[in-house]
Amino acid sequence: MxxxxxxxxxxxxxxxxxxxxxxxxxxxxxxxxxxxxxxxxxxxxxxxxxxxxxxxxxxxxxxxxxxxxxxxxxxxxxxxxxxxxxxxxxxxxxxxxxxxxxxxxxxxxxxxxxxxxERVSPVHLTVKPVSSSSDSCNVTVTCSSQDSSISSTLTCDGEDCSLEGGERSEVTASAATIKVYLLNGSAICNHSNQVSWREDRKEIDPLCLLSSGPVSLPGTCYLVRTVVLSVSLVSMVAAVITVNLRVQE
Known part of the structure; x- marks a missing residue:
């Protein structure tokens, strides 16, 4: 046995x-x-x-x-x-x-x-304003490849920015991975598999002055712009008055 x-x-x-x-x-x-x-x-x-x-x-x-x-x-x-x-x-x-x-x-x-x-296809990152207030702003970041796209909401409070839910990723139809995340003040769109990778990135300003176009804020940015325009207007008026006085003399 x-x-x-x-x-x-x-x-x-x-x-x-x-x-x-x-x-x-x-x-x-x-x-x-x-x-x-x-x-x-x-x-x-x-x-x-x-x-x-x-x-x-x-x-x-x-x-x-x-x-x-x-x-x-x-x-x-x-x-x-x-x-x-x-x-x-x-x-x-x-x-x-x-x-x-x-x-x-x-x-x-x-x-x-x-x-x-195969080598992964290029990706494109877009940043579009959604809303703003005196102390924060929201934008949508979208990471797109040839066969997939993911989006997330980015919130900035004037000092820092964060992605809603943190890093987002998704497996594409071609078995690659597409993801969007924040790193060192930039939003990054990454497309990769085990043999290749592509990425697109845009620097994010906590005041929402994004590379895709500025977002109007009624807070600090608005105040600075108003002061600059007022000073310029006063200077122009003063110059015109000075020229007229010299002509009359």
């Missing part, structure tokens, strides 16, 4: 040398190298790289490598360390690549999940 139990555990256990799946993210059109700890090849043993467990990419038999016709000129196999170079990748190349030793059964020695992604 004990012998049968041990045999059952050995059959059900994971074979030695197997490994966890390693994720690799690659920009579309770029190359990636899949490395493996070079195994000890015994006589009659076949080493192979497979795609999605069923498509042969390359096979090594008696120190001779055979690349599948479907991968001709698309991969390079190293006889020195058994690594696999995948070239000029497209989305169709995304999937699991396994390095296997085969004799009476397959022994997995390395496994990679390759994800090919």
């Amino acid at each position: 004990f012998l049968f139990l041990m045999l059952g555990l050995l059959v059900c256990s994971e074979p030695p040398g197997s490994s966890a799946v390693t994720p690799r993210f690659v920009l579309k059109g770029e190359n990636v190298t899949l490395n493996v700890r070079k195994p000890d090849i015994q006589e009659g043993t076949i080493f192979a790289w497979k795609f999605k467990s069923r498509h042969n990419v390359v096979r090594l038999v008696n120190d001779k490598s055979f690349i599948s016709p479907n991968y001709a000129r698309r991969v390079e196999f190293s006889l020195e360390d058994y690594s696999l170079l995948l070239k000029n990748l497209t989305e169709a190349d995304s999937g699991v690549y396994s390095a296997l030793l085969s004799w009476d059964r397959d022994l997995k020695v390395a496994e990679y999940e390759v994800t090919v992604q």
Whole structure:
């Protein structure tokens, strides 16, 4: 009974040398190298790289490598360390690549999940005034990409600004992330995935004098503008009077 139990555990256990799946993210059109700890090849043993467990990419038999016709000129196999170079990748190349030793059964020695992604599209940040009072103002910040858009309310009190609910983010239809947040006095719109990122930013003035256009405030800004206009008007009147007096003399 004990012998049968041990045999059952050995059959059900994971074979030695197997490994966890390693994720690799690659920009579309770029190359990636899949490395493996070079195994000890015994006589009659076949080493192979497979795609999605069923498509042969390359096979090594008696120190001779055979690349599948479907991968001709698309991969390079190293006889020195058994690594696999995948070239000029497209989305169709995304999937699991396994390095296997085969004799009476397959022994997995390395496994990679390759994800090919396109470069994210540019983003645009817009800031539009909503409302204002003597001590605060509200604006809407909108972060837009090619296939997504998120908005949030920005409140400034003359000394500081904050986003309602803090940082906002959303996963787009292309599996990228778009988010809007505040950092060091600027509103930032960011669009990114694991291989690329784009951003747009605008400096935020706590008095709501935004790069998208000023917001009229009846507080400090209004008072300063009134004083400047009054002084200019008085100076102009005084100049006109002075010129008239000199002409009369």
